[in-house]
Amino acid sequence: MSFFARLRDWLSGLLDPEPPMSSLPDLRIAVGTPVQEASATVRPGARPGSATQPGPGAVSQPARANAGVMAISSQRTRIHAAFDAGMPVEHRAGLAGRARELDRLVEAVLEHGKHGIVFGARGSGKTSLSRVFGDLADEAGATVLYNLAGGDIDFSELCRPYLVELMSIPGEGVRRIDIQPLLNAPFDARQVASILAEKVRRPTIFVLDEFDRIENLATKTEMATLMKLLSDMRSPVRIVAVGIAANLEDLIEGHPSLRRHIVSVPIGGIETEQLKALLLRCCETAGMTIDDAAATRISRSAVGSPYHLRLFGSNCAIAASRAGQDHIDDAVVQQGLVDAYAEWSALSPRAAAVVADIQRLPKQIATAAAVICLAAAMRTRIERTEVVLVLDEDGHDDATIAAAFAALSPILHASAIEGSYYFDDTLAPQFYLLVYNRRIDPTRIKTPGLDDLRTVLERGVRDL
Missing domain, CATH: 3.40.50.300 (P-loop containing nucleotide triphosphate hydrolases)
Known part of the structure; x- marks a missing residue:
């Protein structure tokens, strides 16, 4: 399949922004919170469900809490080992696509x-x-x-x-x-x-x-x-x-x-279905299950990148673990994508600022920037002539295309080959597309430590 045909396929599926998101669900749980069980021990003569002292063989609350912490720790370890976004795969089974x-x-x-x-x-x-x-x-x-x-x-x-x-x-x-x-x-x-x-x-x-x-x-x-x-x-x-x-x-x-x-x-980028197969293998290794719609959403968000697939998948699995479940559904996917973006933006604040700024520009410019990012995600290097040909078909004029390149210029640079460009942060294109498609809202993400700094400033130097 030619580059233009593949780009057109990606455009049809990736560059149609979804409706604005609702508020993010609160997926936090308190570690060690007692869980009612149908098989709980009942003291003889007591009414089912009434307060009791632990009987013989009953597990005390501290012990139950410690067991819960150990179970969560074990699950998180399996998740990190299964997805391990920062390390290369060691076996050919993990080499998707x-x-x-x-x-x-x-x-x-x-x-x-x-x-x-x-x-x-x-x-x-x-x-x-x-x-x-x-x-x-x-x-x-x-x-x-x-x-x-x-x-x-x-x-x-x-x-x-x-x-x-x-x-x-x-x-x-x-x-x-x-x-x-x-x-x-x-x-x-x-x-x-x-x-x-x-x-x-x-x-x-x-x-x-x-x-x-x-x-x-x-x-x-x-x-x-x-x-x-x-x-x-x-x-x-x-x-x-x-x-x-x-x-x-x-x-x-x-x-x-x-x-x-x-x-x-x-x-280059690999197809969504191959990424999805990799995601399912990672989930199985981690002992997690996942909705088909959730798997599709994560795979499409990765835009051809196995690294992003593993990064998004691991964050979604951890979000499910925090919610006390071993199943990934659409609600935890939303939280997991936000967590992944927050992690990236903390390490790449300049690129994250560019991503946020472009969303405030007219839609035509933001869409042109999305096409540039899509070409980079698939090919690493961006050929201006190829991008122009695709955007011309969609009615983008030269001024809009120039504005998109200019908006990305803090992180997009001209290469030694005339008419070609590359991102200094090669992870940025997928995160831009994540925001463009409204899968996350960067305005809801706070930089780690920002609240602490504000508190210090409000309290004043004397209290330090």
Whole structure:
């Protein structure tokens, strides 16, 4: 399906604001509040339901309260473990909607001997994909080594851990004497490529996560050179780089010759039904049930993002737990989405302020901004020409489109490629759409600690 066709499908389902919400329900419960049970112990001679002293075998209120706290704690632990929005999945069963991307990476790297570059938005599942790929590569007999990039790290610091790890693997072929000159002195791509090509005999994969965080241009240049040299030397060592990017050019800028040696695996938004299947698996693991309408609402709100799906789902499950239930219905979904937004806005106040401000603009501008956010949620990078073509069909003039881009400009930036843009907070598009579709009302959300500060100010400095 073409991008425009998919965007049109998403538009038809996501950009029709719902009626304004009613007041949020109060889902709080008091931990340890006595619960009447039909099988409660009754003192002989007492009327059913009358006050009694605990009889033999009866559970005291403190013990019952402690049991309730332990049960809630256990349930919350299961919920966090099942959804775990902040961590990559460890098993292929949790890798929802990425079968095609996984097959592409396996075929290119394991069968054709190419390097891989996996890129997409934050929370799109890049690291999860690379972990599952690593499991498959391991099962196929390859050695898989992981490392994280970032900051002003130089090439030698980035590659040295791989060499040290290879040296410690029996039968790998790399000995300490082979890499001794590289352990305490800087080296370049040709030096390390020569050792790897000569000494490594079995398929070996270096997975390099957060490749986009490398700030040292010389390091990126040497890494690109290493990829090319390993291919030219027919080394069994392959590199899979993983990073946040809107397109391949953002990661291999200045190294077009790499294209024939690599496979690019873009990670875009996945379909609502696949997100829904992931949500149902998470709920089952957490010991929760969920209404079909509630599951659909959470899945649609995630707009293609597994991270948002897990984040929204976990907050909704916790809201249900606070309400003393193990079932997620529409009422707790409303509260869970509010909680997720509050959590994000506390960590990203500038982006949250932009989201709130745009809602005060004319509807046409807010809708144009929603289309921009929708394109970003699906593709990470926004192509202005594509957005304009879609909005022109809906009757948006150039001035409205320009106003939407301007309204988003505090968090939307032009990329190195002319006519394209990206969000500095790649989680923001889904939260904007959450507000646009009136699934939550940001004006009802208070910044944590605001009331405390106001109380201090009203009380005065003398009382501190």
